[in-house]
Amino acid sequence: MSDMNFKVSEVYGQAPLKEPQRQLYFIEKCREFVSQIKPEGKPLMLVNTFGCQMNAHDSEKLKGMLLEMGYGEAKSEEEADFIIYNTCCVRENAENKVYGNLGQLKHLKKENSRLKIALCGCMMQQETVIETIKNKYNYVDLVFGTHNLYKLPELLYTAFNSKEPVYEIKTEHGEIVENLPSVRNFEYTASVNIMYGCDNFCSYCIVPYVRGRERSRKPEDILNEIKELVNDGVKEVCLLGQNVNSYGKGLEEKITFAELLRMVNEIPRLERIRFMTSHPKDLSDELIFAMRDCEKVCSHIHLPFQAGNDEILKKMNRHYTKEQYIALTEKLKKYVPGVGITTDIMVGFPGEYDVDDTVDIIKRVRFSGAFTFIYSKRVGTPAAKMPNMPDEKLVKKNFNRVLEVLNPIIFEINSEKVGKTYKVLAEGISGHDKNLLIGRLEDNTLIHFKGNIENIGKIINVKVTDSKTFYLLGEQEDL
Ligand code: SAH
Ligand code: SF4
Ligand code: F3S
Numbered sequence: 001m002s003d004m005n006f007k008v009s010e011v012y013g014q015a016p017l018k019e020p021q022r023q024l025y026f027i028e029k030c031r032e033f034v035s036q037i038k039p040e041g042k043p044l045m046l047v048n049t050f051g052c053q054m055n056a057h058d059s060e061k062l063k064g065m066l067l068e069m070g071y072g073e074a075k076s077e078e079e080a081d082f083i084i085y086n087t088c089c090v091r092e093n094a095e096n097k098v099y100g101n102l103g104q105l106k107h108l109k110k111e112n113s114r115l116k117i118a119l120c121g122c123m124m125q126q127e128t129v130i131e132t133i134k135n136k137y138n139y140v141d142l143v144f145g146t147h148n149l150y151k152l153p154e155l156l157y158t159a160f161n162s163k164e165p166v167y168e169i170k171t172e173h174g175e176i177v178e179n180l181p182s183v184r185n186f187e188y189t190a191s192v193n194i195m196y197g198c199d200n201f202c203s204y205c206i207v208p209y210v211r212g213r214e215r216s217r218k219p220e221d222i223l224n225e226i227k228e229l230v231n232d233g234v235k236e237v238c239l240l241g242q243n244v245n246s247y248g249k250g251l252e253e254k255i256t257f258a259e260l261l262r263m264v265n266e267i268p269r270l271e272r273i274r275f276m277t278s279h280p281k282d283l284s285d286e287l288i289f290a291m292r293d294c295e296k297v298c299s300h301i302h303l304p305f306q307a308g309n310d311e312i313l314k315k316m317n318r319h320y321t322k323e324q325y326i327a328l329t330e331k332l333k334k335y336v337p338g339v340g341i342t343t344d345i346m347v348g349f350p351g352e353y354d355v356d357d358t359v360d361i362i363k364r365v366r367f368s369g370a371f372t373f374i375y376s377k378r379v380g381t382p383a384a385k386m387p388n389m390p391d392e393k394l395v396k397k398n399f400n401r402v403l404e405v406l407n408p409i410i411f412e413i414n415s416e417k418v419g420k421t422y423k424v425l426a427e428g429i430s431g432h433d434k435n436l437l438i439g440r441l442e443d444n445t446l447i448h449f450k451g452n453i454e455n456i457g458k459i460i461n462v463k464v465t466d467s468k469t470f471y472l473l474g475e476q477e478d479l
Pocket of ligand 1: 376
């Protein structure tokens with residue numbers, strides 16, 4: 001064994017077995033490598049995120065660990081010495097985007113011999129993807145999945161010491177690891193995981209296969225994290241889970257999501273609470289009442305309905321009917337005044353030849369926002385084997401019909417706000433226009449407004465002056 005190998009095995013021998021101590025130890029070990037990468041200064045890293053808020057939040061954790069190792073943040077892939085893609089596989093085009101970008105990295109690697117490339121996230125939990133990467137993208141140095149994201153320091157240390165690419169994909173999740181370094185993408189708003197995974201197995205969806213079984217974090221860990229965020233200046237938290245309404249399942253302590261909301265609502269100096277995503281089948285009266293009672297809980301709910309037709313909903317394994325969904329939204333409107341209801345809609349599921357019921361839901365509920373998707377076949381899900389795929393032309397036509405009904409309603413809801421004043425958390429300077437600030441109303445509507453930059457981070461009164469389809473324009477009162 002060479003000296004180097006001896007040193008490396010000694011490092012592993014001395015590593016603590018418990019987490020997070022083990023990863024903190026490897027962060028220190030990586031720091032020695034990182035400090036030697038670039039004689040002229042700090043090496044730079046770039047985390048490229050695909051997919052949902054879960055991934056965006058995971059990327060904050062990846063970034064936090066890399067900064068602790070001594071990396072600086074790169075502004076572009078060209079200047080980076082370490083690039084990590086945190087991937088998504090919910091639809092085929094999400095995967096294609098990753099492959100497309102990855103193809104471009106090959107020439108960067110030729111130009112910068114120091115460049116290391118890593119892939120992680122949902123896509124990596126699929127065997128076929130791993131095969132493709134091994135065969136077609138053999139210049140990737142490190143690959144890991146969703147269940148061992150917290151192990152980045154240890155895996156990177158292994159990659160630094162290995163001539164071969166390092167692959168570590170776990171099919172089973174382990175314990176939830178708390179208290180690793182993290183950074184925030186935004187100063188005054190923060191995401192907080194309350195649970196991981198999903199047990200719902202909607203028949204079209206790959207998420208339960210790549211994110212594993214549902215497990216909830218302990219309430220005290222969640223509350224402590226939020227208290228620390230508040231001490232650090234955060235005013236608004238978004239509680240994250242694939243189905244927050246079933247929070248608490250499997251925990252020793254009996255607790256529901258509504259009870260958790262009431263506990264979070266008691267945290268001093270926290271001003272706003274949001275949560276994502278709610279599954280209609282688990283939306284209880286208890287939760288609606290908690291939304292009504294807790295002054296910090298924003299009057300907004302993201303409640304995906306996917307499709308309107310009862311037969312289709314059944315084949316999707318969603319466990320509610322069109323009328324049940326509409327009744328839920330009516331109850332929400334009754335108890336939570338001014339509630340903004342947003343949703344996810346999917347068009348083109350096997351057997352869906354028309355969107356009459358989908359359009360009916362849109363008209364009756366009047367959503368203030370929606371993500372719309374065309375169904376994408378995911379290998380390994382039950383829907384992938386279902387017959388009666390509607391043809392592409394029909395799907396496009398149905399999809400456009402949905403947008404034609406949806407967008408004017410969103411615009412109308414926004415227009416009704418013109419001339420009125422709302423409480424807005426000023427989050428920062430608008431990306432569109434440097435003279436404007438950006439923020440959100442309680443119901444989650446985005447607003448660009450004239451305001452004093454000294455008020456960034458505060459909740460202020462903003463008068464709406466104009467409406468666009470997807471956002472509002474306004475002016476701070478008493479400016
Ligand atoms: N857990 C969340 C959604 C996670 S995925 C929920 O249940 O609401 C986000 C959205 O992607 C879904 O709501 C659905 O509309 C869409 N989606 C999931 N799988 C899809 C597929 N195979 N094709 C097209 N859209 C899909
Ligand atoms: Fe997918 Fe359904 Fe779970 Fe949402 S609830 S992540 S759509 S399986
Ligand atoms: Fe999210 Fe995509 Fe994974 S939607 S959970 S990043 S498959």
